[in-house]
Amino acid sequence: MANIYNFNHFNDLNSFNTIELILLSLLFLSIGSLTSLVIYRLSPHSSEKINLFFPRSFCPNCNKSIQLIFLIPLIGYLLQKGICRSCKSKISIFYPVTELIFFLMGIYLIFLYGISEYSLFLFLIFTFFYILFFLDLKFYFLPISINILLILSGFVSNYFFYIFIDEQLYLFNISALSFSLYGFILGYMSLWVVNFIFKSIYNKDGIGGGDFILFGAIGSIFGPVSLPLILFLGSLLGSISYIFYKDKFKEGLPLGSFLILGSLFYFIFKNSELLGFSIVI
Numbered sequence: 001m002a003n004i005y006n007f008n009h010f011n012d013l014n015s016f017n018t019i020e021l022i023l024l025s026l027l028f029l030s031i032g033s034l035t036s037l038v039i040y041r042l043s044p045h046s047s048e049k050i051n052l053f054f055p056r057s058f059c060p061n062c063n064k065s066i067q068l069i070f071l072i073p074l075i076g077y078l079l080q081k082g083i084c085r086s087c088k089s090k091i092s093i094f095y096p097v098t099e100l101i102f103f104l105m106g107i108y109l110i111f112l113y114g115i116s117e118y119s120l121f122l123f124l125i126f127t128f129f130y131i132l133f134f135l136d137l138k139f140y141f142l143p144i145s146i147n148i149l150l151i152l153s154g155f156v157s158n159y160f161f162y163i164f165i166d167e168q169l170y171l172f173n174i175s176a177l178s179f180s181l182y183g184f185i186l187g188y189m190s191l192w193v194v195n196f197i198f199k200s201i202y203n204k205d206g207i208g209g210g211d212f213i214l215f216g217a218i219g220s221i222f223g224p225v226s227l228p229l230i231l232f233l234g235s236l237l238g239s240i241s242y243i244f245y246k247d248k249f250k251e252g253l254p255l256g257s258f259l260i261l262g263s264l265f266y267f268i269f270k271n272s273e274l275l276g277f278s279i280v281i
């Protein structure tokens with residue numbers, strides 16, 4: 001059975017012509033640009049008059065609309081030399097860096113998997129992870145809308161395409177749907193129970209509700225057995241970051257961001273067969 005862990009056909013980028021590669025690059029850069037816009041507009045400090053579609057892009061410092069030419073990903077930033085044309089304030093480096101990361105990630109996935117359901121779902125999940133990672137890191141906020149999109153990606157990719165299905169399926173003799181369902185329930189319930197115990201001792205929430213749903217979403221993608229290791233990796237990375245950046249985490253650790261990092265490491269380890277149980281099935 002083909003899944004993401006035993007896919008071994010490397011797609012050569014030479015199979016695309018120059019025009020196709022330019023168009024794909026523009027697409028990935030634009031998705032990066034859109035992603036940073038979504039992060040900005042979903043953030044809790046953003047005003048109520050702002051939604052995903054309105055108003056058109058503006059400078060957050062002087063509120064002036066940005067000319068169309070400067071909205072071109074990466075090129076717009078370079079043309080403006082990183083400062084707003086109207087008020088001369090610095091444009092955050094986060095925007096061009098995000099565009100570049102999405103460009104590189106898109107091209108890398110196309111190189112590995114060609115234009116396929118693998119690249120599509122990995123790119124989608126990467127995008128949702130990216131949004132949640134920064135919103136949680138900066139604002140301790142995990143919007144339900146993105147969490148739901150992540151859960152849907154987990155269920156659809158596994159139920160219809162078997163993308164992340166692995167030995168767990170045979171270990172427990174379960175269906176692809178149960179793989180995602182058990183993953184979701186275990187992820188959600190485990191953090192809920194931890195919080196319930198914490199709350200009954202300290203009389204306050206120790207973990208945010210968004211974290212339960214996010215961990216459930218991670219379970220729906222990688223299955224129930226992956227969760228202890230992802231939680232361990234996330235906690236380890238969180239503890240290390242806390243030691244080095246204690247001042248930055250005064251309001252506590254953004255658990256969601258570290259669960260996302262834990263998931264990424266889990267995926268990389270498993271994909272490079274470092275975990276030793278990626279048998280071909």
Ligand SMILES: [Zn+2]
Pocket residue numbers: 059060061062063064084085086087088089
């Ligand atoms: Zn400005």
